[in-house]
Amino acid sequence: MNNGISTTSQDKRKLEWRTFFLITVVLFPVLSVMFVGGYGFIVWMMQALFFGPPGH
Template identity: 45%
Template sequence: MAPEEVSVPDLPLQQHEELPRSRWRELLTFLVLAFGIWPIVAVGVVGGYGFLVWMYQIITGPPGPPGH
């Protein structure tokens, strides 16, 4: 019932083989976030803020001194 033996030189080789695939996945994840998800989130946040200001001004009136 001895655990599987793993020689020390095998470990860096296994990690080195996975490195290019990991970098490709990391690059793909970055590109999806940078050019896909974050622009959509930014537009949603700005649009949501504009909508809240619009609704607030419908209820309370436009900003500025009271009308004469």
Template identity: 50%
Template sequence: MTEEQLPSTREQRRREGRLVLFILVFLFPILAVAIVGGYGFIVWILQMIFGPPGPPT
């Protein structure tokens, strides 16, 4: 590869910084909400099928 085809270190650092910012600001919160919401949905469905938790009456 020639010198013109390789990305400069400054461009690469800027791109990596934007990627880290995207992951921290958007991806992790969206994944956290999806995981917690999915778990809550599974618990809700299981309680509809098997009844609420607690001692048997």
């Protein structure tokens, strides 16, 4: 039965959805954690080596 959409088009659409979910469910959260953790590590190292803890 042909519903007007070719098999290659359906496969491409399926691949696009998988890629979208991979990016939104895996890649963005991992990158967000890495970015925030990296920033915190940089601030921590700067305080430990150069500036000292924040104070008045």
